[in-house]
Amino acid sequence: MLSKPFKEFYIPAESSSVHFLRATLCVGCSRGFEVVSLETTERQSLLDQADTSLDFVARKENVKPIHIERMNGEFLLNYSDFSFFVNRNGWRAQPDWRIAWEGNPVAFALSYPYILAFESSFIEIRHIESSELIHVMTGRNIRMLHSSTREIIYAYEDEASEDVVASLDFWNKPA
The missing domain is CATH 2.40.10 (Thrombin, subunit H)
Structure with missing residues (x-):
C-alpha cells in the first residue's frame, strides 16, 4: 500500500522537529515553534509576540526548539537552552517557572x-x-x-x- 500526501505546506526555515497536536502540526524550526493548521495549512508562530515576558526567547541567539508536550491544557516548550510553559494562545502560562x-x-x-x-x-x-x-x-x-x-x-x-x-x-x- 502506498500513501499519498494529504496536503502540502511549506515553512521557509530549517525544521528540526514535528509534533502532532489535535488539529494542527507544531514544527520546530529556526524561527521557533510554528503551528500549521491541518485543515487550511495556514501557519503562525506558537508564541504571541505581544507577550513581553517571552522576550528572553527572541533575545537568545542560536536557541533551537526541540520538543513540545501538552500538559493540563498548557504546552511545555523545550528548547536547547531552556523550557517554559505557554497557554493555547501562546502567552506565558507560568511566569515564575522556567528551566535553564x-x-x-x-x-x-x-x-x-x-x-x-x-x-x-x-x-x-x-x-x-x-x-x-x-x-x-x-x-x-x-x-x-x-x-x-x-x-x-x-x-x-x-x-x-x-x-x-x-x-x-x-x-x-x-x-
Whole structure:
C-alpha cells in the first residue's frame, strides 16, 4: 500500500522537529515553534509576540526548539537552552517557572513528574513541578531512542566503544 500526501505546506526555515497536536502540526524550526493548521495549512508562530515576558526567547541567539508536550491544557516548550510553559494562545502560562538547562539538550522525554533532557555526555533529570535538578547521569555518546509514560530507552557507548541500550524504568512510579 502506498500513501499519498494529504496536503502540502511549506515553512521557509530549517525544521528540526514535528509534533502532532489535535488539529494542527507544531514544527520546530529556526524561527521557533510554528503551528500549521491541518485543515487550511495556514501557519503562525506558537508564541504571541505581544507577550513581553517571552522576550528572553527572541533575545537568545542560536536557541533551537526541540520538543513540545501538552500538559493540563498548557504546552511545555523545550528548547536547547531552556523550557517554559505557554497557554493555547501562546502567552506565558507560568511566569515564575522556567528551566535553564545545564547543557544543550538534543532530545527530551517526559515521565511525570520528571522531565529528562538528553545531550551526548549526560542526562539531566528535573522535577516538572518545581524545576528542581534531581539527578545527572553521565555517559558517552548518549542518545534517546524511545520514550513512553513508563519507560525511556536510550543508548550510550561503554569503555570499549560498544553501543549499549539501556532503559529508565518508571513502572513502579505512581500513575
